[in-house]
Amino acid sequence: MNDLASLAPLLCGVFLLAGLVKGLLGLGLPTVAMGLLGLVLPPVEAAAILLVPSLVTNLWQLLAGPRFGALLRRLWPMMLAVVAGTVAASGVIAGAAAPAAGAALGAALALYGGIGLGRLRLRVPPTAEQWAGPLAGAVTGLVTGATGVFVVPAVPYLGSLGLERDDLVQALGLSFTVSTLALGAGLALHGALPLAASGGSLLAVLPALAGMWLGGWLRGRVRPGTFRLCFFAGLLVLGVELIWRGLA
Template sequence: MDYWTTLIVAGAAFLFSGAVKGLAGIGMPTAAIALMTLFLDPRTAIALVLFPMIGSNAWQVLRAGELQRTARRYAVFAVVLLGGVTLTAFATQNTGDRALLAVLGLVILFFVAVSWRGLVPPLLARHDRSAQIGFGLLAGVVGGMTAGWGAPLAMYLATKQVDKDEFVRATGFLIFVGSLPLCLAYIQLGFMTGPLAGASALMLLPTLVGFSLGEIFRNRLSAQAFRKAILIVFVFMGLNLIRRAIWYG
């Protein structure tokens, strides 16, 4: 696929995935990668998603407010996530494309399975630090491989039974934090080349346009409809990634 065709395909994917993120507060990398891997290899898709992921989550954090409180509340998760993403990105640099797609798809479907009927048990406050370490490590490993740590992050927040505004604040902050070391790792490993970096930066525009549209719909949803929207998005993305892992080529 030539450079301009790649830009067109990616632009459409990011417009849609930005709307998903504006609606659900999460899922932009997963949606974008799932759509782009219909035409591009996973490493290229992950590289393209990095700058929009940084930019859209920075935008989400600024719009959600209460940054200092959010950073203090999820500091342990953020530190573990940083280390996990960095180490995993370098440790799995030679992982095959099918494995990357399969890991992400399976994690997403597992999240949907345990969350669909509210089967995620509530978390007692005294266990929060341990939960942040455990889920942060899982998110770091999955995110370092696939740039899609939304499922373990959403699972952790589900155990805390946060409202949708807190969900948006926490996911924006933690995905922003995790995306920085992944971007640096991809540059160091040579997966993020000059042309890809330029294309990724350009994708900020359709991402933010889609985000704004999705945000309009989110403000009109009830808490129950909001939760269902997240799960429906994830089940389609997870199934598609599993399909790609089986029939990749």
């Protein structure tokens, strides 16, 4: 683990930007943070630093909505599968295959960026949720455990359920919170949560919250469509760069 003092400016800048994205869009903090930190740190270190700011901001998002109980009853099979998949795959990011984990992180980011740019509109009928939810959760968990990125395919799947906007934001908060806790458990099982990572993770909370506040303030002043286009295009470019580094 790198020295915390030398990492402090990087962490503040990365999590301020990541929090801003989350404040604007309701998602994106772990994706942006993992992508940028992955350029200078091994994925396992980036994932360990991500845990506390991701948990704090996602709990804020989860508990702000009014339908937590109803969403949990509907989505618990998916969440259980997320936990199982994440813990099962966490040995990838915690293991010695750092280049492969970096390339996998890049692939997840590029895929998510491509999905966002393509504006795919999927619809999952209620009769299919019984099997589609656990399947989406298991795949999300495997991707999370291998890369530290929580969004694929959880975000497209939850967006396909036809939830109202506030319910969707809260459902995303639930999925991201469960993924964060499962990733932390998986890393702990593999002894990949060093004390220095805890310090960096705590340090990142304040800039992440400040970024979320700034993103919320900017939400009414920036055209969401333009920002989303830049966001997904940036993820695609960043993902390709990480794939190149991982395979070089």
